[in-house]
Amino acid sequence: MNLQKITLTLGLTLLAGVFTGCKDMDRPDPNRHVTQVQSQPKTAFDNWLKSHYTDSYNVQYIYTLDDTEADRSRNLAPAKLENSMKLAKIILHAWYGAYDEATGKVDFMRKTSPRQLLIVGSASWNGDGTITQGTAEGGLKVTLYQANWLDVNDPQALNTTFFKVMHHEFSHILHQNKIWPTTEYDGISEGYAPTSWHNRRELKDYAPLGFITAYASSQPREDIAEMTACYITFPKSQWDAVMEAAGEEGRAKLNKKMEIIKKYMKGTWDIDMDQLRTIAQRRLEEAAHLNLLEDSWKELLGSSLRAFPQTARAAEPSPAAYAEAYKAVVEELRRHPKFLEVRAGKCTTEDDLKHVVNLDQCAAITQYFH
Known part of the structure; x- marks a missing residue:
C-alpha cells in the first residue's frame, strides 16, 4: 500500500513538472525548425526550368540529388550539371514536344505528365545484377538514372537509357487515369515470371512466348507498358528482329497486343501510335543538333565541381x-x-x-x- 502511494505521488510530481515547464517561451523557433526549406539563389538554368517546365507543363525538373527525393536504399551519385542541362533540353524537345505534336493539344501533357522528373547520375543496381532504368511513383514522379552516361550523338542510346523508360512509365500513368483492356490483353500470353524474368536473356527465351522484352514477361501491366515504349522507340531493324525471333505463334501474339494498344491509345487518348512513333524518332534525331547549352548557363560550369549540381555542396572537398x-x-x-x-x-x-x-x-x- 505504501509503495502504491509513493509511486502515485512521484507520478503526480512529474506530471506537474511537465505542465509547469510548457511555457510560451518554449515554443519552437520557426527560424530554426528542422523541416524549414533552405532557399537557394536561382541560377539562369533554374529560371529556364521554371519557364519551360514548371510554367509550361506544371512539372518540377529536379537535378540535385536530394535525400528526401532519392531512394536511400541505393548507392546513387548526382548527375553532372552539364548533363542535367543537356538532358533537360533533349527531353523537352523529344518527349514533351513529341506528344504535343502528336496530340495537337497544348494542354495534354500539362494535364497528364508526371509532376516531377528526378535526374540521377548513376545507375540503380539491383541485388541480382540487373539495373532499374527508371521508376514512377503513383503517376506523380518519374526518376531517370544514368544521366552521367549521356551521349547526345547516339539516338539509340538515348532511347535505351531514357526515352524507352519515359514512354514506359508514362504509359503506366495513362493506364492509371483511364483503365486499359486488361481482360482482353492479359490472356494473350502465358508464362509471366514475376521473379525470374531476368533469366530470359536472349530473344529466343521470350519472343516466341509473345513478349517484346524479357521484362515484359514479368507481369501483364509491365508487358503492355513495354510494348508501348518499344513500339515508339525501337528502330525498324530492332522491332523486325524481335518479330523474326518470335516465330509464327509468338508474332501473332505480339501483333494482337499491338492491335489492342493502338485501339486503346486512339479511342481513349486520340493518339495515333504510328504517328507518335514517327514523330518521336524524328525529334530524337533532331536533338543532337539543338543548342543544348544556353550561353547564360556556361558560366555555371566553370567550377571544378562541375560534375555535380552547383547547389549540392557548399565547398570543394579537400x-x-x-x-x-x-x-x-x-x-x-x-x-x-x-x-x-x-x-x-x-x-x-x-x-x-x-x-x-x-x-x-x-x-x-x-x-x-x-
Missing part, C-alpha cells in the same frame, strides 16, 4: 576527403555481384580503369568520377 570518398565508393561497388568477377586490384584507382579489359564491370565506378 584532396584527402576526395580520396577517402573515392575509396569508399569503389569498395562499395566492388562488393556488388556485378563486379565480383573483377580480379583484385583492377578497380582500385582511376588510372587502373583505363587498363581494365572488362570495362562493363567497372563502368559504374567511372561514372562517379568523370
Whole structure:
C-alpha cells in the first residue's frame, strides 16, 4: 500500500513538472525548425526550368540529388550539371514536344505528365545484377538514372537509357487515369515470371512466348507498358528482329497486343501510335543538333565541381576527403555481384580503369568520377 502511494505521488510530481515547464517561451523557433526549406539563389538554368517546365507543363525538373527525393536504399551519385542541362533540353524537345505534336493539344501533357522528373547520375543496381532504368511513383514522379552516361550523338542510346523508360512509365500513368483492356490483353500470353524474368536473356527465351522484352514477361501491366515504349522507340531493324525471333505463334501474339494498344491509345487518348512513333524518332534525331547549352548557363560550369549540381555542396572537398570518398565508393561497388568477377586490384584507382579489359564491370565506378 505504501509503495502504491509513493509511486502515485512521484507520478503526480512529474506530471506537474511537465505542465509547469510548457511555457510560451518554449515554443519552437520557426527560424530554426528542422523541416524549414533552405532557399537557394536561382541560377539562369533554374529560371529556364521554371519557364519551360514548371510554367509550361506544371512539372518540377529536379537535378540535385536530394535525400528526401532519392531512394536511400541505393548507392546513387548526382548527375553532372552539364548533363542535367543537356538532358533537360533533349527531353523537352523529344518527349514533351513529341506528344504535343502528336496530340495537337497544348494542354495534354500539362494535364497528364508526371509532376516531377528526378535526374540521377548513376545507375540503380539491383541485388541480382540487373539495373532499374527508371521508376514512377503513383503517376506523380518519374526518376531517370544514368544521366552521367549521356551521349547526345547516339539516338539509340538515348532511347535505351531514357526515352524507352519515359514512354514506359508514362504509359503506366495513362493506364492509371483511364483503365486499359486488361481482360482482353492479359490472356494473350502465358508464362509471366514475376521473379525470374531476368533469366530470359536472349530473344529466343521470350519472343516466341509473345513478349517484346524479357521484362515484359514479368507481369501483364509491365508487358503492355513495354510494348508501348518499344513500339515508339525501337528502330525498324530492332522491332523486325524481335518479330523474326518470335516465330509464327509468338508474332501473332505480339501483333494482337499491338492491335489492342493502338485501339486503346486512339479511342481513349486520340493518339495515333504510328504517328507518335514517327514523330518521336524524328525529334530524337533532331536533338543532337539543338543548342543544348544556353550561353547564360556556361558560366555555371566553370567550377571544378562541375560534375555535380552547383547547389549540392557548399565547398570543394579537400584532396584527402576526395580520396577517402573515392575509396569508399569503389569498395562499395566492388562488393556488388556485378563486379565480383573483377580480379583484385583492377578497380582500385582511376588510372587502373583505363587498363581494365572488362570495362562493363567497372563502368559504374567511372561514372562517379568523370
